[in-house]
């Protein structure tokens with residue numbers, strides 16, 4: 001019988017493999033595989049898969065190209081938008097470099113206006129996203145937009161998307177979501193055997209693994225190893241740390257400073273991320289028993305993004321996850337100039353107060369200059385818990 005690798009060995013393997021992600025995209029491109037750039041978890045992954053392509057996330061989290069982007073974009077704009085555009089403009093992001101077409105959605109104002117400029121560098125198709133998830137009109141619009149994306153991809157690549165290919169893509173993406181959800185659920189153990197940085201390393205790894213069986217198998221093996229180590233009393237975790245849920249804007253490497261402030265300086269541990277790329281985008285599955293285009297459209301429309309008005313599902317998610325993950329406090333990470341998350345902060349605070357859950361909002365950007373300030377604020381928050 002094969003020996004189970006330790007969780008440490010598997011986490012090291014994941015870090016190494018993640019570094020090779022750009023090479024995998026380059027190789028796919030050289031093999032003639034369609035490479036589709038995306039910005040948002042509203043893009044129906046299954047359509048890209050069904051055309052035989054791979055979907056690469058273009059949301060960037062580095063400060064480096066922001067100065068270049070500011071030649072075209074205002075300084076007072078969300079760093080995620082400026083960073084992503086700056087990478088494209090300077091042709092320094094391998095994922096943008098290899099992508100044939102970009103799919104965007106009308107989420108926040110900054111992103112949708114940036115797509116107009118991005119269109120000068122690559123063909124950009126923008127899906128018209130309804131501003132609410134409720135009601136027949138929104139659903140009909142989004143279903144029509146999902147059909148329109150299908151036609152755009154078919155004519156761009158000169159091939160058809162069949163129902164069989166869609167059903168297969170739905171099954172595969174659901175499998176990936178289940179694997180990720182089972183992995184996230186390990187952090188429900190008390191004490192959690194994972195740190196927040198490790199959780200993010202695994203979700204980032206799957207983001208660029210193109211749902212390969214090998215990568216899914218590695219994450220399943222890691223989940224099993226963590227559970228087995230716990231059964232045998234071999235955990236690496238420290239007891240008595242305050243359990244934190246992170247919500248808000250998407251997180252990337254430049255925002256690891258927030259997690260470090262919680263875990264290294266504050267003595268807490270992040271047990272759940274409600275953000276995109278994590279629980280927000282993995283929790284819901286597409287219904288495999290329904291006609292595929294309908295199942296795909298309905299599954300994506302219900303993502304609880306702050307661009308939706310109203311956005312009650314975010315509060316439902318927060319309530320559910322704080323129970324499932326036995327959360328002691330919630331940290332809302334808001335990127336500078338992100339109006340939708342900044343405005344929603346008040347209702348999130350109010351709602352969590354009603355549940356008796358301590359909450360703090362921190363506004364930040366991709367620079368590392370505020371690390372000390374973040375550490376002081378989050379330390380005080382953790383001490384108060």
Ligand code: BJ8
Nearest residue numbers: 040041078107108249276305338
């Ligand atoms: S589904 S969260 S990935 S829109 S942080 S660019 S909202 S100003 S990233 Fe997002 Fe899709 Fe929603 Fe998720 Fe605008 Fe805010 Fe910047 Fe943002």
